[in-house]
Amino acid sequence: MTQLLATDNSWTGLVLRLTVGxxxxxxxxxxxxxxxxxxxxxxxxxxxxxxxxxxxxxxxxAIIIECAGMAMLLAGVGTRVxxxxxxxxxTGMISFHWKNGFFMNWFGKLPAGQEGFEYHLLVLGICxxxxxxxxxxxxxxxxxxx
Numbered sequence: 001m002t003q004l005l006a007t008d009n010s011w012t013g014l015v016l017r018l019t020v021g022x023x024x025x026x027x028x029x030x031x032x033x034x035x036x037x038x039x040x041x042x043x044x045x046x047x048x049x050x051x052x053x054x055x056x057x058x059x060x061x062a063i064i065i066e067c068a069g070m071a072m073l074l075a076g077v078g079t080r081v082x083x084x085x086x087x088x089x090x091t092g093m094i095s096f097h098w099k100n101g102f103f104m105n106w107f108g109k110l111p112a113g114q115e116g117f118e119y120h121l122l123v124l125g126i127c128x129x130x131x132x133x134x135x136x137x138x139x140x141x142x143x144x145x146x
């Protein structure tokens with residue numbers, strides 16, 4: 001357990017986990033609570049089990065991983081576990097967005113709601129670094145292992 005929580009006092013873990021946590025915050029809360037004009041849990045479940053074609057269990061798991069992972073990264077608690085969960089989630093998202101190509105829909109050439117996977121790839125890279133370095137400075141992980 002200590003190995004899983006181990007981290008140093010570097011800024012790297014702090015900056016990266018806050019970056020991913022802050023970026024995921026509006027996305028996760030749109031899905032879970034309907035904040036930021038999001039669909040809320042029932043609307044997101046309809047989308048994920050309908051047009052996205054996911055089984056109910058996987059849809060629920062994806063929402064939980066995104067919300068819990070975001071909160072864990074912001075606090076720096078279980079950083080490696082959160083990074084691993086988000087990595088798996090975003091790998092699945094890439095397979096869903098693969099057909100839209102690499103680039104996000106910057107110029108509106110794709111139909112609304114269809115995006116490429118460049119953003120997801122960046123999150124994967126950040127998660128790999130977080131898995132290696134841990135939560136860093138000001139993390140609960142650091143406090144628990146000191």
